Amino acid sequence: MTNETYQPPFTMTEKTTNLIVEIGEYVGMITAYDALRPNPVLRRESRIRTIYSSLAIEHNTLTLEQVTDVINGRRILGPPQDIREVKNAYEAYERVSTLDPYSVKNLLLAHKIMMKGLVKEAGSFRSGNVGVYAGKKLIHAGTPAKYVPDLIQQLFTWLKRSKYHPLVKSCIFHYEFEFIHPFSDGNGRTGRLWQSLILQKWKEVFAWIPVETLVHENQAEYYKALQNADEVGNSTEFVEFMLVMIRDALKEIHETHSSKDVVTNVVTNVVTNEEKVLALLKQDGKMSANMLAVSVGVTQRQAQRILAKLKKNGRIVRHGATKNGYWEVT
Numbered sequence: 001m002t003n004e005t006y007q008p009p010f011t012m013t014e015k016t017t018n019l020i021v022e023i024g025e026y027v028g029m030i031t032a033y034d035a036l037r038p039n040p041v042l043r044r045e046s047r048i049r050t051i052y053s054s055l056a057i058e059h060n061t062l063t064l065e066q067v068t069d070v071i072n073g074r075r076i077l078g079p080p081q082d083i084r085e086v087k088n089a090y091e092a093y094e095r096v097s098t099l100d101p102y103s104v105k106n107l108l109l110a111h112k113i114m115m116k117g118l119v120k121e122a123g124s125f126r127s128g129n130v131g132v133y134a135g136k137k138l139i140h141a142g143t144p145a146k147y148v149p150d151l152i153q154q155l156f157t158w159l160k161r162s163k164y165h166p167l168v169k170s171c172i173f174h175y176e177f178e179f180i181h182p183f184s185d186g187n188g189r190t191g192r193l194w195q196s197l198i199l200q201k202w203k204e205v206f207a208w209i210p211v212e213t214l215v216h217e218n219q220a221e222y223y224k225a226l227q228n229a230d231e232v233g234n235s236t237e238f239v240e241f242m243l244v245m246i247r248d249a250l251k252e253i254h255e256t257h258s259s260k261d262v263v264t265n266v267v268t269n270v271v272t273n274e275e276k277v278l279a280l281l282k283q284d285g286k287m288s289a290n291m292l293a294v295s296v297g298v299t300q301r302q303a304q305r306i307l308a309k310l311k312k313n314g315r316i317v318r319h320g321a322t323k324n325g326y327w328e329v330t
Contacts, residue, residue: 006154008176009234012168012297016236017276019243020167020295024283026250027203046208050196051089053216054189060085081118088114092193097207101198102160104153110193115186125149126184142181151180159198163291165280166202167246170195171239175229199246202284209253214245273298274315277306278329281316285326 052067060082062070069076070086092113099106112123121127130142143151155176162169177191192212199206215222225241276296280287287295293303307327310316317328 006158008155008158008172010164010168010172010239011234011236012164012294013236013240014297015240016168016243017296019240019247020165021276021279023167023243023247023250024279026247026254027205028283030205030250030254031203043208046210047090047093049210050212051086051093053210053212054192055082055085055089056216057212057219057222058085058188062086084117088116088118089189093196096193096197097200099197101194101201102156104156107152107156107190107194111183111186111190114190114193115183119183119185121184122186125152125182128184130181130184143179148180148182152177152182155180163288163294165284165287165291165295166198167243168239168295170198170202171242172235173198174242175226175235175238178226179230195242209246209249211242211246211249214249214252215242218245273302274306274310277303277310278315281327282329285328287327 048068048071049064051071052062052064055062055067062076062078062082066076066078067086070083071090076083092110095113096110099110108123108125115122125148126142126145129145142148155173159169159173162172164172174191174195177194178187181187183190192215196206196211199209199211221241222245225238229235229238273296277292280292280295289303289307290300292307293300296303298306307316311318315330317330319325319328
């Protein structure tokens with residue numbers, strides 16, 4: 001398998017498209033009234049909740065209050081390894097925005113920060129084979145160790161080149177990463193960290209959205225979605241699950257912090273392809289006809305016709321050249 005042909009199995013569905021649109025509307029509203037930027041306390045609380053939840057999924061025993069104390073530099077009574085996990089995760093999340101989501105070298109650096117002092121192979125791909133167990137039952141066997149470096153490079157190349165919407169790409173990457181299971185330990189927390197990085201490179205607000213909290217609260221469903229995707233050999237169900245988690249995390253932020261003056265207009269029932277294209281362009285005017293086609297579930301020619309019709313009717317305006325320009329929704 002070469003970098004050019006690597007294509008993670010996934011099917012774009014109506015549910016996926018509608019979730020993309022709905023998430024985009026929430027991102028737009030949160031960005032518009034800037035719920036998190038003016039309040040560093042809320043941002044720090046969100047970061048702490050994210051770290052607590054991601055580690056709790058991995059059976060860290062510290063409470064949210066204890067995690068808060070560790071991050072604030074207070075001494076607590078607790079298992080040294082659990083305390084180390086918190087300190088490492090905090091450093092990783094603090095530095096993640098400086099990393100390149102398409103760099104395997106940066107991935108290894110993130111894992112080294114996340115797992116230093118916890119495993120011998122921190123910052124390195126595993127040298128042996130691993131499996132994921134439920135009790136004594138093997139529920140997933142990771143990719144044989146000798147194939148891991150090549151498969152991860154192929155996954156990163158796909159991530160950079162894929163025309164899928166960033167929301168979809170982040171979820172597919174999360175699933176494929178866990179399927180390969182490239183490290184001896186820390187795959188779950190590193191995979192969630194990297195999805196967060198992909199999302200915040202798309203929209204900065206995701207640096208402060210505690211998606212992991214919703215995953216922790218729905219942990220059984222999270223693992224079930226992973227397992228079901230393994231069984232059918234397609235990540236669609238997992239992608240839909242993660243998009244729902246992202247939508248719900250944004251919805252919680254919006255409902256908690258929006259003022260009565262904010263006009264809420266969340267798209268929950270998209271009717272026509274034209275409306276879908278308009279909603280997608282509102283959140284990312286740089287989307288190409290090909291990207292729109294993939295997201296909406298039509299051919300590239302149909303997407304071009306929709307764009308031409310919307311432009312003719314004055315619904316959208318093109319700015320700049322074909323390659324580097326963007327669409328403005330009027």
